[in-house]
Amino acid sequence: MRILITGATGMVGSAFGHLYPKLDLIKCPRAYDLRDPQHAQRVMQDTHPDAIIHLAAKVGGVKANMEYLGEFYRDNILINTNVLESARKFKVKKVVSLLSTCIYPDNIEYPLTENKIHHGPPHPSNYAYAYAKRMIDVQSRAYRAQYGCNFISAISNNLFGEHDNFDLENSHVLPAIIRKVYEAKLNSTCVSLWGDGAPLREFTYSRDLAEILLFLLDNYNEPSPINVGNTSEISIKEAAEIICEIMDFKGEIIWDITKPKGQHRKPSDNSKLLELGWRKENYTNFKKALTKTCKWFIINYPNIRGMK
Numbered sequence: 001m002r003i004l005i006t007g008a009t010g011m012v013g014s015a016f017g018h019l020y021p022k023l024d025l026i027k028c029p030r031a032y033d034l035r036d037p038q039h040a041q042r043v044m045q046d047t048h049p050d051a052i053i054h055l056a057a058k059v060g061g062v063k064a065n066m067e068y069l070g071e072f073y074r075d076n077i078l079i080n081t082n083v084l085e086s087a088r089k090f091k092v093k094k095v096v097s098l099l100s101t102c103i104y105p106d107n108i109e110y111p112l113t114e115n116k117i118h119h120g121p122p123h124p125s126n127y128a129y130a131y132a133k134r135m136i137d138v139q140s141r142a143y144r145a146q147y148g149c150n151f152i153s154a155i156s157n158n159l160f161g162e163h164d165n166f167d168l169e170n171s172h173v174l175p176a177i178i179r180k181v182y183e184a185k186l187n188s189t190c191v192s193l194w195g196d197g198a199p200l201r202e203f204t205y206s207r208d209l210a211e212i213l214l215f216l217l218d219n220y221n222e223p224s225p226i227n228v229g230n231t232s233e234i235s236i237k238e239a240a241e242i243i244c245e246i247m248d249f250k251g252e253i254i255w256d257i258t259k260p261k262g263q264h265r266k267p268s269d270n271s272k273l274l275e276l277g278w279r280k281e282n283y284t285n286f287k288k289a290l291t292k293t294c295k296w297f298i299i300n301y302p303n304i305r306g307m308k
Contacts, residue, residue, distance in 0.1 A: 002026060003217070004047050004092075006034060006083060007055030012098070014163040015210035016053075023214075028056065035075055040082035044090040053213050054083050054097040054136075058129075060170040062194070062262050065126035076132035084139050088149055096213055097140060099155045099225060101202075101268050102130045111269040114155070114225050123263050141223045154216055157229035157268055161206030161289065162296040167306030174203065174290070175306070177240050178297055181249050190252040191244075195261025197237025202268060204229040205289035212278060219276050227270045230283040236261075242287055246294045 001024065007013050008027030016025055026047045032039045034056050058075040065072060080097070087095050104112045105120030117137060122130035140151035160174040168176055177193060184191045212228045220226060240253060274280065297304065 001050045001217075002048065004028060004043070004049035004052045005055060006043075006052065006079075007057060010055060011159065011161050011164045011206045012055050012209055012213075015161060015206040016214075018162075019207055019210050034082055035078040037082045037085070040086040041089070044086045044092070048090075049092055051094040051217055052083070052087055052092055052096070053217070054080075054095055056083065057098075057133075059165075059172075060129075061172045061176060062125050062260055064170040065129055066260070069128040072126075073128035073132050076129060077135060080132070080136050080139065084136070084143060084149075084151060087151070088143055088147055093150060094217060094221075095140070095149070095151045096216055097136045097151065097153045098209075098213070099133050099136055099153050100130075101155055101157045101227075101229065101266050102126050103134045103137075103155070104266060104268075106263065110265070111231075111267045112227070113269045114227060114272065117225065125260060125262055137225050144223050150221055152216065152220055152222065153225040154213060154228045155225050155268070156209055157202040157204055157231075157266075159204055159206055159209060161293050163305065164206075164293070165306045166297070166304050167308075171306055173201070173236055174239060174243075174293075177236075177243050178247075178294055179306075181240070181243050181247050182294075182297065182301065184251055185247060185249045188251070190254055191240075191249070192254045192256050193236075193240060194256055194259035195236065196255050196257050197240060198235060199261050199263065200233040200235050200265040200267075201239075202229050202231055202233055202266075203239070203286060205284045205286075205293075208283050208289075211282070212273070215276075215278060226272050227268045228273050228278075229268055229270060230286075231268055231270050232283075232286065233265065233267055234286060239290075242290060243294065246287075246291050247298075
């Protein structure tokens with residue numbers, strides 16, 4: 001099976017090459033701008049994929065999501081619409097699209113189960129991105145109903161790993177903390193982090209997600225999205241302390257409570273994935289995966305994504 005990976009140069013896309021070098025994976029080149037429908041069609045013409053794992057997206061942390069609402073909505077709507085429409089036109093056998101738990105309503109009963117996605121508005125800090133991502137679910141189900149397309153979607157939680165984006169303006173929480181701690185150690189300064197550290201998050205290692213998406217390619221064909229993330233919760237404060245321990249940082253952490261901290265928690269339910277045969281033990285231990293990520297960062301610094 002020829003598998004096209006959109007967003008192949010990102011964190012999760014890079015994890016595929018590490019885990020499965022012998023698979024017939026096709027990396028969508030950066031030269032194709034998937035916001036352009038003609039570019040999306042040319043990708044299909046040039047690669048002739050049997051299946052697509054759709055990872056391409058405009059992503060960022062709390063700050064970026066709040067400041068670039070229009071861009072996040074527009075770019076993601078265009079990317080997703082064009083990829084799925086081109087896949088339909090070229091009769092691609094299966095598409096697995098990646099969503100995020102941020103699509104879930106802000107005010108909802110926990111845990112987050114797949115049937116609750118459209119039961120209310122998402123958190124105001126990232127609503128534009130979240131609504132654009134929700135539309136993958138809508139478009140996939142609509143195409144399945146009208147055209148018989150086997151398009152499915154997987155919902156991840158907070159991702160981290162090697163090849164992440166470490167831009168302090170646009171990164172997610174873990175890469176931002178990793179970079180801040182490392183540079184504070186280099187410069188013998190304190191570390192300033194947003195919020196109070198109390199929010200709880202579920203974190204999934206990028207290499208685990210790559211395995212899961214290939215697992216779904218073989219084992220899941222239902223119209224409903226499926227939660228795929230590691231459901232163990234950890235506070236942002238505890239994650240920061242683990243990073244400090246890994247990097248042997250002895251300095252002070254200052255929590256800036258004037259900055260937004262996002263949702264307090266958003267625990268998800270991955271029971272559907274476990275019922276398919278994925279096991280809890282298949283998720284990499286958080287500290288072990290974080291140690292690998294930090295070591296990769298140190299070895300490759302400053303030649304990493306997000307450095308200006």
